[in-house]
Amino acid sequence: MRREDYRMDRDAALRLLERAPYVHMASTDGEGRPVLRALHAVVCDGWLCFHGAPVGEKCSVLGREAVFSAEEVIAEVPSYWSDPVLACPATTLYLSAHVRGVVDEITVPETRARVLQALMGRFQPEGGHAPVDVADPRYTKQVAGLLVAGVRLDALDGKGKLAQNRTPPKIVALVENLWSRGRDGDARAAALVMRANATVPRPARFVGPEGVALEPAFEDDALPDVCALLRDTYWHAGRSPDADLADAHRASAAWVGARDEHGAVIASARAVSDGVRYAYVADVVVHPAWRGRGVGAAVMTLLLDHPRVRRVSRVELATRDAMAFYAAMGFVETGRAANGAYERVTMALRRG
């Protein structure tokens, strides 16, 4: 297996750095002793930046070569999925991003203020403070006094260890095992393994009508397309800002969908769920060009089999006119009520 096969593209590495709750910095101090720090950092103006002890105090790594890294564990893969006896095949799927370079102090006041504001925006997104602005005299002292430093993002590298070293049948088995184990994060792990091994045929459960790719877990990169699909639906039209839709999708226990052969999002559905007793299905939508071709039914089947939904004894939803669509999956009508311009029909699927 060549290192190249695990390489993550630069954008994905950047996104990993941007969403990391903290990064590690490894370097050496003036005496050549190793230094390891966990830092809050932000990507700003082509740099990975952080702030530290006030200017004047010693910062042991300024001017030194350092490596910064962020990691995300995707899934633990137990040995018994590949070998019934030996422990050695146990492994971890993960993503990591590294930046290597010389740590430099950022001295331009405007840039320093921008970095400090970016750090606030990232780690105190709710606001509650005056924006850090170089022109605001209340910040003059802090902007001048804090150490603001960083490393250029020129040498940014990412690695995604996502079973690229396995044979196609083993990749298919891994994806199936992740889906059926269904621990938190396993649906996403299955999606990432399929994406990283795109030339390997997908397990049948992740192939929809006309060969469309059914996705066990959507994440942020699908949001613009999903919001565009939902913007025109009768239940969101003109009233749900994209930011609210994005938050609702991110917070859902299950968010699945479908992509066409070019990777474009053509369907999406989500559920909030306690995993056992109750789930609520929402925002089921298929791209107009794909309606009536079985994609909606395939996406709903996947959603109902999602690890966070499959054990749930009562799944509810509401619709205006798609009762027959859901009835075919076992949902029965539970009530009707006026809802502004239309009548809202509630339905439930009872299991167990």
Ligand SMILES: CC(C)(COP(=O)(O)OP(=O)(O)OC[C@H]1O[C@@H](n2cnc3c(N)ncnc32)[C@H](O)[C@@H]1OP(=O)(O)O)[C@@H](O)C(=O)NCCC(=O)NCCS
């Ligand atoms: C409703 C929707 C998700 C269905 O997806 P789809 O891909 O068009 O549906 P499918 O092709 O998988 O249809 C499966 C079955 O449901 C039926 N069906 C689909 N949409 C239906 C609807 N709105 N009302 C009644 N039956 C419907 C189909 O006729 C088909 O029946 P069949 O198996 O007997 O041929 C899709 O049409 C859509 O996005 N509509 C606009 C948004 C919407 O209304 N979402 C649902 C909100 S509750």
